[in-house]
Each structure stands twice: as C-alpha cells, then as structure tokens.
Amino acid sequence: GESVGLHLPTLSVQEGDNSIINCAYSNSASDYFIWYKQESGKGPQFIIDIRSNMDKRQGQRVTVLLNKTVKHLSLQIAATQPGDSAVYFCAENITPDKLIFGTGTRLQVFP
Amino acid sequence: EPEVTQTPSHQVTQMGQEVILRCVPISNHLYFYWYRQILGQKVEFLVSFYNNEISEKSEIFDDQFSVERPDGSNFTLKIRSTKLEDSAMYFCASTATNEKLFFGSGTQLSVL
Numbered sequence: 001g002e003s004v005g006l007h008l009p010t011l012s013v014q015e016g017d018n019s020i021i022n023c024a025y026s027n028s029a030s031d032y033f034i035w036y037k038q039e040s041g042k043g044p045q046f047i048i049d050i051r052s053n054m055d056k057r058q059g060q061r062v063t064v065l066l067n068k069t070v071k072h073l074s075l076q077i078a079a080t081q082p083g084d085s086a087v088y089f090c091a092e093n094i095t096p097d098k099l100i101f102g103t104g105t106r107l108q109v110f111p
Numbered sequence: 112e113p114e115v116t117q118t119p120s121h122q123v124t125q126m127g128q129e130v131i132l133r134c135v136p137i138s139n140h141l142y143f144y145w146y147r148q149i150l151g152q153k154v155e156f157l158v159s160f161y162n163n164e165i166s167e168k169s170e171i172f173d174d175q176f177s178v179e180r181p182d183g184s185n186f187t188l189k190i191r192s193t194k195l196e197d198s199a200m201y202f203c204a205s206t207a208t209n210e211k212l213f214f215g216s217g218t219q220l221s222v223l
Contacts, residue, residue, distance in 0.1 A: 043202050043214035096209050097159040097166035
C-alpha cells in the first residue's frame, strides 16, 4: 500500500531536551524519505532528507535515522527549542514523481 | 531566498462555481505539484507535472480538476465545479530535481 504512518499524534518535551519523532512506512520499494515541519498557517518546510542507501544523516540539530529492516524512520531534534513547536510529517517517494505524507506528529515544547 | 508564491491566500466560492488557484514556482525548477490539506489532516498528493504534462495524479484528482502552466512562470490548478468537500488548504510545490520539494504558503479554499 501507500500508507506512511506516525506512532504518536502529540509529543510534549521540555525546552533543552532531545525530541524523537517516529514514522513507519509500508512501501519497501521507497528509496527517498523526507521530514517536513509545518507551523500553523504555513506550508510544509523541508527539514532533512535521506536516501535508502543510508542509515543516518545529520543536519543542524537534527538527525534522521532509517531502518529499512523494519521500515521505520525517525527524526531526532537535539536541544529542542520553543521554535521547534510544530507538526512534523515524514514523507516517502513511492515513485519519483509522487511524494506521500504521513499523518503528522505535533511537537509541543514547554519552557 | 527564492520561494514558491501562491495567490490568493484565501478564496471563498459557491458550490458549483469554478475556481483557479495560482502559483509561481521557484524560477529554475522543473517539477511542479499540487497538494491539499483538509483541516487537521495530513497533506494529500493531488498531481505532479513535468515537461508540460501530468506525471502522476491521485484518485482525488478527477475530471473536475486540471492543471496548466500557461507561461514560463505560472502553474495553476482549476476546479471546474466545486463541491463542499473541496474545501481545504491547497499547496503548490516545486523542485529542480524531483526531490526536496519546496512548498508555498497555500490557498485556503472555502466552498459554501
């Protein structure tokens, strides 16, 4: 199928803590994955991507981990800040011209 | 930083009316997309467009929907006869390499 799902609809963390947002995907043929951040009233904003030939990729304060064996993707945010509060979506390219989004996880950061 | 721009930001229409949503993708991009998001739900793929033709479309993108790139800068989504269930936020996106899509801020369509 084409489903991309998220385990937790809401994640609450304290400022300064690390956040981990998880995602399960079902299409084993997908070879490219992206994490997007969406703030209220705005379009999705690219955070980080990873190809299926990699297990891990790091950006600024963010790390994406890919476990192809169990078809699992995670986004780790280090030292979470109030500005990180948003809905986070994982997405997969099930074909080169079709990016499918997951359900989304709301991240709430408390002072 | 270049960005995808969408107009209008809000569109209110009567059921059965035609609407055209407009997008100006990033200038050197070659792949264009429309997505929609019903309030509180996930972002849903509608259509992808490359080399002046549709590459992929979803089940949502039926005969009431069409896309066009009328000139070198605009990319439009037309809904011929709107239904109540077409009410959603519509996002345009573009990319140079069919990866790393850049999204606009969206058009909120309300069908009354």
